Amino acid sequence: MNRKRFVKQRHAQRFRAWLQQYHNPAMVQQAGSQRVCRDMVTLLTYVQNHKVVGTQSTGNMPLKAVREVTADFVNPPQLDTTIGERTYRLRSEADVWPLYFLHILAEVGGLLSCAPSRRWRLTDDGLAFLKRDAFLQLGQLLTVWWYGVNWLVAYPFEGMGEALPVTFRMTTLRHLQRCDEGQRIAFEAFADDLIAETGLTWTAIDSRSSQMSLRSGINQMVIKVLADFGAVDCQTREEPLGKGTIKKLDTFWITPLGQALLAGIAAMRD
Numbered sequence: 001m002n003r004k005r006f007v008k009q010r011h012a013q014r015f016r017a018w019l020q021q022y023h024n025p026a027m028v029q030q031a032g033s034q035r036v037c038r039d040m041v042t043l044l045t046y047v048q049n050h051k052v053v054g055t056q057s058t059g060n061m062p063l064k065a066v067r068e069v070t071a072d073f074v075n076p077p078q079l080d081t082t083i084g085e086r087t088y089r090l091r092s093e094a095d096v097w098p099l100y101f102l103h104i105l106a107e108v109g110g111l112l113s114c115a116p117s118r119r120w121r122l123t124d125d126g127l128a129f130l131k132r133d134a135f136l137q138l139g140q141l142l143t144v145w146w147y148g149v150n151w152l153v154a155y156p157f158e159g160m161g162e163a164l165p166v167t168f169r170m171t172t173l174r175h176l177q178r179c180d181e182g183q184r185i186a187f188e189a190f191a192d193d194l195i196a197e198t199g200l201t202w203t204a205i206d207s208r209s210s211q212m213s214l215r216s217g218i219n220q221m222v223i224k225v226l227a228d229f230g231a232v233d234c235q236t237r238e239e240p241l242g243k244g245t246i247k248k249l250d251t252f253w254i255t256p257l258g259q260a261l262l263a264g265i266a267a268m269r270d
Contacts, residue, residue, distance in 0.1 A: 011267075011268055014267035014268065015264075015267060015268070017267065018263055018264050018267040021263070022135075022260035022263060022264070023135060023136075027135045027256075027257060027260055028133045028134055028135045029134075030135075030230065030255075030256070030257045031133075031134035031135040031137070031138040031139075031230070031257060032133075032134035032135075033230070034134075034138060034228075034229060034230040034257075035073075035074040035075060035098075035228060036102070036138065036141060036228050036229050036230075037134050037137050037138045037141070038074050039073045039074055039098065039102055040102050040105070040106065040129075040137065040141060041130065041137070042069065042072050042073060043069055043099070043102050043103075043106065044106065044111060044112070044122060044126055044129065044130055045130070046065070046068070046069040046072070047112060047120045047121070047122055048122050048127075048130075050065065050068075051119060052065050052119065052120040053117065053118065053119050053120070054114050054115055054116050054117060054118055054119075054120060055093075055116065055117075056116055056117050057116065058092075058094075058116060059114045059115045059116040059117075059118070060092065060093040060094060060100075060103070060114075061093045061099070061103065061120070063090055063091075063092075063093075066079070066090065066093050066096060066099060067079060067090070069099065070096060070098070070099055073098060073099075075098075077096055077097075077098050077099070079096065101154075101228075104149055104153060105141050105144050105145060105149070106126070108144055108148045108149050109125070109140065109141065109144035109148065110123055110125045110126075111123060111125055111126035111129050112126055135260075138229060138230075138257075138261065139260075139261055139264040141229075142229050142231070142261050142264070142265060143264065143265055143268050145225060146169060146173070146265045147169070147265075147268070147269075150163070150164075151164060151168075151169075151221040151222075152164065152221070154220045154221045154224075154225065155216070155217040155220040155221050157204075157213070157217070158203070158204050159202040159203055159204030159210070159213055160202070160203070160217055161201070161203045164198075164200070165198040165199050165200055167197075167198050168194070168198045168200065170269065171194060171197055171198050172194060172222055173262065173265060173266060175190065175193065175194060176226075176254065176262055177262055177263075177266065179253075179254050180254075181253075181254050181255070181256055181258075181259045182253050182254070182255075183253055183254070184235075184251045184252075184253050185251055185252055185253060186250070186251055187215075187219070187223065187249045187250060187251060187252055188215060190218075190252075191214070191215040191218040191219070192211070192215070194218060195211070195214050195215075195218075200214055200217075200218075201214075202214055219249050223249060223252055226258060227252075229257075229258075229261060230255060230257050230258065231254065231255060231257060231258030231261050231262065232252045232253065232254055232255060232258050233252065233253055233255055234249055234250075234251070234252045235249075235250050235251045235252070236248060236249055236250055237250040
């Protein structure tokens with residue numbers, strides 16, 4: 001038996017075991033309330049029902065479509081910003097992270113076919129995705145993020161370099177799975193452990209705030225993404241900044257849905 005076929009069979013066995021343990025009406029209901037799941041269905045349905053032609057330069061969604069589809073999101077994002085008497089209008093789909101994030105997941109996950117100056121189309125996998133229940137949809141999307149996407153897209157700063165350490169994703173998963181459901185986890189200690197164990201470094205010349213920058217990266221690439229999936233809940237604290245304050249992540253904890261989704265990610269590893 002060749003390795004590719006062996007890995008496929010092994011994944012199928014793990015997937016069935018995962019379903020047997022976690023797939024139930026309560027999990028489906030919890031997954032169906034998550035913004036990522038509902039907004040992805042909104043995006044795919046919009047593409048299915050409208051003619052969306054990718055922009056000439058990047059193949060991204062044109063601005064008219066961006067405004068129309070995000071208006072139906074669970075939490076419609078603010079697209080234009082007014083400062084004083086000046087209004088800064090939306091310039092690109094890439095400026096709307098909730099939509100751009102879904103676009104990346106859909107394209108990398110093979111749900112959408114997108115190309116410059118070409119019409120966006122749902123693939124057969126995209127059509128099949130719409131027929132699945134919310135728990136399977138959410139598990140599929142988080143697995144795409146974990147194994148298929150360069151996480152630096154969520155924190156695209158020069159100091160992060162061009163790639164994460166090769167052990168970063170699986171080390172992160174291992175650390176998360178060590179945590180009991182509902183256990184309060186101090187974020188900074190969690191992030192510092194990851195940084196030390198994986199050798200994550202800040203490569204920018206100005207490294208005075210390197211540890212803070214790396215923590216911010218882990219927050220954006222890991223915790224905030226998991227929070228969007230309903231896999232973690234978070235508590236913030238107020239810290240002084242200038243004449244005001246800023247909210248910083250203090251603790252987080254794994255939800256029952258998160259425990260199930262993390263087990264699904266682990267089941268799909270090679």
